[in-house]
Amino acid sequence: xxxxxxxxxxxxxxxxxxxxxxxxxxxxxxxxxxxxxxxxxxxxxxxxxxxxxxxxxxxxxxxxxxxxxxxxxxxxxxxxxxxxxxxxxxxxxxxxxxxxxxxxxxxxxxxxxxxxxxxxxxxxxxxxxxxxxxxxxxxxxxxxxxxxxxxxxxxxxxxxxxxxxxxxxxxxxxxxxxxxxxxxxxxxxxxxxxxxxxxxxxxxxxxxxxxxxxxxxxxxxxxxxxxxxxxxxxxxxxxxxxxxxxxxxxxxxxxxxxxxxxxxxxxxxxxxxxxxxxxxxxxxxxxxxxxxxxxxxxxxxxxxxxxxxxxxxxxxxxxxxxxxxxxxxxxxxxxxxxxxxxxxxxxxxxxxxxxxxxxxxxxxxxxxxxxxxxxxxxxxxxxxxxxxxxxxxxxxxxxxxxxxxxxxxxxxxxxxxxxxxxxxxxxxxxxxxxxxxxxxxxxxxxxxxxxxxxxxxxxxxxxxxxxxxxxxxxxxxxxxxxxxxxxxxxxxxxxxxxxxxxxxxxxxxxxxxxxxxxxxxxxxxxxxxxxxxxxxxxxxxxxxxxxxxxxxxxxxxxxxxxxxxxxxxxxxxxxxxxxxxxxxxxxxxxxxxxxxxxxxxxxxxxxxxxxxxxxxxxxxxxxxxxxxxxxxxxxxxxxxxxxxxxx
Numbered sequence: 001x002x003x004x005x006x007x008x009x010x011x012x013x014x015x016x017x018x019x020x021x022x023x024x025x026x027x028x029x030x031x032x033x034x035x036x037x038x039x040x041x042x043x044x045x046x047x048x049x050x051x052x053x054x055x056x057x058x059x060x061x062x063x064x065x066x067x068x069x070x071x072x073x074x075x076x077x078x079x080x081x082x083x084x085x086x087x088x089x090x091x092x093x094x095x096x097x098x099x100x101x102x103x104x105x106x107x108x109x110x111x112x113x114x115x116x117x118x119x120x121x122x123x124x125x126x127x128x129x130x131x132x133x134x135x136x137x138x139x140x141x142x143x144x145x146x147x148x149x150x151x152x153x154x155x156x157x158x159x160x161x162x163x164x165x166x167x168x169x170x171x172x173x174x175x176x177x178x179x180x181x182x183x184x185x186x187x188x189x190x191x192x193x194x195x196x197x198x199x200x201x202x203x204x205x206x207x208x209x210x211x212x213x214x215x216x217x218x219x220x221x222x223x224x225x226x227x228x229x230x231x232x233x234x235x236x237x238x239x240x241x242x243x244x245x246x247x248x249x250x251x252x253x254x255x256x257x258x259x260x261x262x263x264x265x266x267x268x269x270x271x272x273x274x275x276x277x278x279x280x281x282x283x284x285x286x287x288x289x290x291x292x293x294x295x296x297x298x299x300x301x302x303x304x305x306x307x308x309x310x311x312x313x314x315x316x317x318x319x320x321x322x323x324x325x326x327x328x329x330x331x332x333x334x335x336x337x338x339x340x341x342x343x344x345x346x347x348x349x350x351x352x353x354x355x356x357x358x359x360x361x362x363x364x365x366x367x368x369x370x371x372x373x374x375x376x377x378x379x380x381x382x383x384x385x386x387x388x389x390x391x392x393x394x395x396x397x398x399x400x401x402x403x404x405x406x407x408x409x410x411x412x413x414x415x416x417x418x419x420x421x422x423x424x425x426x427x428x429x430x431x432x433x434x435x436x437x438x439x440x441x442x443x444x445x446x447x448x449x450x451x452x453x454x455x456x457x458x459x460x461x462x463x464x465x466x467x468x469x470x471x472x473x474x475x476x477x478x479x480x481x482x483x484x485x486x487x488x489x490x491x492x493x494x495x496x497x498x499x500x501x502x503x504x505x506x507x508x509x510x511x512x513x514x515x516x517x518x519x520x521x522x523x524x525x526x527x528x529x530x531x532x533x534x535x536x537x538x539x540x541x542x543x544x545x546x547x548x549x550x551x552x553x554x555x556x557x558x559x560x561x562x563x564x565x566x567x568x569x570x571x572x573x574x575x576x577x578x579x580x581x582x583x584x585x586x587x588x589x590x591x592x593x594x595x596x597x598x599x600x601x602x603x604x605x606x607x608x609x610x611x612x613x614x615x616x617x618x619x620x621x622x623x624x625x626x627x628x629x630x631x632x633x634x635x636x637x638x639x640x641x642x643x644x645x646x647x
Contacts, residue, residue, distance in 0.1 A: 005048075012528050013052040015557065021052045025061075038064040043073035050085065056530045057539045059089035080110045084119055093540065094596075096126040117147045121156065128159075133167035154180065154189030158230055161196050162618065165604050170200050188228070191220040195232050199615055202240065203606045211244040226620040235261055235269040236615060242273065243611055251286050255293055259315050262474040265488075265635050268627035270474070272611060274318045281319060290319055301332065310336035310343075314476060333476050343475065347467040347484060349445035354392065355380025372398055386454030389447060396443065448487055455562075457490035457521035464488045477638060482646065489635050491644040492521050493534070496566040498643060504574035508644055510584060511569055513632035514591060517625060523562050533559035535569030545571050585610040588629040593622030 007017055028039030038046065050065035066082040066089075073079070087102030103126065106119035124139035140163070143156040157180040164173035177200070180193035198213035217223065217237045224231025242257035258277050263270030281290045297312040297319075304312070313332040320326065337343035356377045372395035379388035444463060451459035464487035480488075491497075493515075497508040518536040519525045531538050537545070537559050545568045546554035558564045573587060579595055580586035580602070590598040597619065605613035617623040641647055 012526075012530075013055050014526065015056075017052050018056045018058070021049045022061075025049070035061060035064075038068040040072070041065075041068070043069050043076040043078050046073075047078050047082070050082070054085065054089065057092070059093055063089055080106060080113045080115050083109070084115045084122075087119065087122060091122065091126065096129045099123075100126045100130075117143065117150055120146075121159075124156075124159065128163045128166065133163050133169075136163045152228075154184055154192065155229070157183070157189070158192060158196060161193070162604075165200065165203075166600060170204065174200055188222050188224055191217060191223050191232075192228065192230050194220075195223070195237075196230065198240070199604070202244075202612060202615075203604060205247070207244045207247045211241065211248065214241040214244060224620075226624045229620055230618050231620050232615065235267070239269040239273055239611070240615060242276070246276070246280070251280065252289050255280065255289060255319075259293075259318065263314070263318060264472070264474040265477050265480070266628070266631050267473060268631050271631065271634055276611075277318050278321065281321075294319055294325075306336040306339045309333075310340065314474065317476070330476070330478060334479055337475075337479070342472050345470045346475070346481070347445075347464070350442045351449060351483075352442055352446040354446065355388070357381070370395070380450070384454070385450045386456055389450040389454055389456065389459070392450065393447060396447075449483075452487060452490045452492070455492040457492040458519075460487045460490050461516075461520050477635065482639070485635070485639050486646070489516070489632065489639065490521065491636075491640060493562050493566055494644045496563040497570075500563075500567045500570040501573075502642075504570050506570050506573045506577065507642065509636035509640055509642070510587075510633055511566070511573060512644070513629050513636055514569065514573070514588065516632050517629050523565065524560050532556060534562055534565040535559075535572075537565070537568055537572075541572065542568060548575075583608065583610065584633065585614050585626050585630060588626045589614075589617050589622050591629075592625040593617070593619045597622075 007013055013021075022034070025039060026034040028041075029037050041049075046065040046069045050062045050069075053059070053062035053065065063086055066086045069076055069078050069082040070086075083102055083106050087099045087106070090096070090099035090102065100123050103119040103123040106113070107116050107123075110116055120139055120143050124136045124143065127133075127136035127139065137160050140156040140160045144153070147153065157176060161173045161176045161180070164170070164176065174197060177193045177197040181190045181197075184190045184193070194213055194217055198210050198217065201207075201210035201213060214237055217232070218234075218241070223233055223237065225233050238257060238261055242254045242261075245251075245254035245257060255277065258273040261267075261270050261273040263274050277290075280286045294316055297316050301309055301312050309332050313329040313336070316329045317326060317333070320329075354377070372391045376388050376391035376395055379385075379391060448460045448463035451457070464484060468484075468488060489512075491512060494508075497511055501508040501511045515521055515534050518531075519534050521534065523534050525536075526532050527536055529538060532542075539556050542556060542559060543554070549567070549571060559568065573591070576587040576590045576595060577583075580590065580598070586598050586602060589601070598617075601616040601618065602608070602613050605616045607613060614623065614626055617626065639647055
């Protein structure tokens with residue numbers, strides 16, 4: 001019982017809680033009835049177990065307990081939530097018809113309950129999924145009429161726009177975008193509605209009106225970003241403006257607008273802008289404009305100030321693929337970085353020479369005062385980095401602890417003593433130097449390298465990422481030191497990736513890009529959505545993949561095993577690429593937000609170009625996920641070959 005009552009995080013019941021709930025149910029109803037009937041419990045105990053099952057996506061088991069509340073405790077205050085959650089469980093399994101019955105029951109039995117509004121909205125959404133737009137729109141209109149003062153009232157308006165678009169009624173959808181803008185004038189929903197309007201015009205290839213919409217959107221200070229569904233951002237708006245200009249044959253303007261979007265390792269739209277510029281450079285009617293722009297940027301470039309040189313040279317690198325010109329521009333950028341303080345913040349460390357280097361020719365005594373260090377030295381000698389790195393870390397902590405005990409000094413005095421030996425200028429540049437040995441940064445770097453070599457890449461990324469947040473986002477990717485790339489974008493589990501991904505026509509680098517975003521390469525992680533392992537599978541998807549692979553008696557805990565996670569991830573990615581051939585952005589969005597949703601977003605765009613369908617991704621988390629996965633993939637392609645070897 002303690003497994004389900006003493007939870008580390010009650011909002012995220014772990015695998016032990018799930019096992020505890022299953023065990024208690026089996027004990028109380030008998031193994032033969034487990035999963036078929038719920039034991040006689042209090043309403044609150046039913047609720048506790050239902051929530052454990054629901055979080056872990058065992059919706060049939062959760063439903064048993066929710067129904068027990070409804071049927072056996074009809075006067076409980078938990079009944080409205082139980083009915084609503086039964087509906088939500090049906091939605092999660094794609095049974096929208098079943099969900100509607102329960103959502104409408106909430107409205108009928110508890111019309112004044114706060115959940116009634118949510119149930120009405122959920123019913124409207126479920127009708128839309130069943131291709132019943134009239135029923136869906138009528139319920140969203142009821143939400144607007146009855147709950148005008150509720151939180152996020154704009155969602156019903158914007159959902160109507162989407163339902164009408166899916167129903168093939170763009171004219172009516174445009175009318176609703178105008179109505180939404182009028183109702184929410186001067187507020188964030190006005191921008192969201194205008195962005196929806198711009199997307200409709202883009203889908204219609206009405207570039208003139210799309211450009212008008214996008215230029216108006218540039219005047220808004222708040223575009224929603226990733227905070228709200230259907231939000232956008234400055235880079236996306238500017239990029240789409242350039243696309244509109246390009247389609248209106250206003251190429252000179254388009255080139256300038258594309259160049260205004262900063263490019264860098266994490267800049268999705270900066271990368272897309274660079275791709276468009278390089279495509280334009282190959283079009284005969286645009287080449288003269290590109291040549292002219294390069295001339296403007298390079299004339300007297302060497303006599304400009306460092307910032308102007310950097311800006312011009314990085315722009316030329318986006319416009320030209322000539323090896324000679326690129327080499328010259330990279331040289332100019334590198335030189336400029338050396339004089340620009342912001343670009344000098346790139347991490348710089350020395351790899352420490354640790355571990356035994358020669359074969360022992362005689363037996364040696366192992367010092368008990370230095371056990372972890374001795375063990376680390378031996379493991380490093382054997383190349384067992386996954387075991388050596390933790391021992392090395394323990395040895396360093398032990399040294400620090402014993403050092404303090406031996407000196408008998410307080411932490412304050414120790415800091416003061418170390419700080420007094422450091423040049424004040426060095427201290428200002430490195431705040432850590434006041435409290436750490438100056439060599440400690442090199443040790444931390446060395447430890448990160450060893451963890452990477454031992455396939456514990458999450459420790460490498462955890463070390464490097466915070467340091468690179470201090471570096472400008474438009475730092476030229478080619479100039480990032482290779483040793484830093486290996487920490488920021490490692491290639492762990494290469495054997496499993498190369499075994500399972502290529503045979504399914506999956507680029508191992510793309511699988512790594514997904515893994516980086518899903519788990520940061522950490523094999524034992526479980527998310528707030530009950531997704532497990534390196535590739536973060538939820539149980540329902542994992543069960544489907546297990547069936548495809550013929551894995552009988554599959555257990556969810558197997559997802560914490562890296563080869564299993566990579567196998568399942570490769571299989572699922574292969575399925576998604578069959579549905580969205582040669583569309584990595586669509587596959588990434590599907591991996592995060594579901595393939596059914598991605599199919600709807602793709603259909604709305606009326607295009608297979610990611611530059612037109614990515615803006616249609618309504619789920620803010622999924623859109624941001626696409627940005628990050630594709631940014632990862634770009635870097636992996638630049639620095640690694642298909643066999644995951646550094647180029």
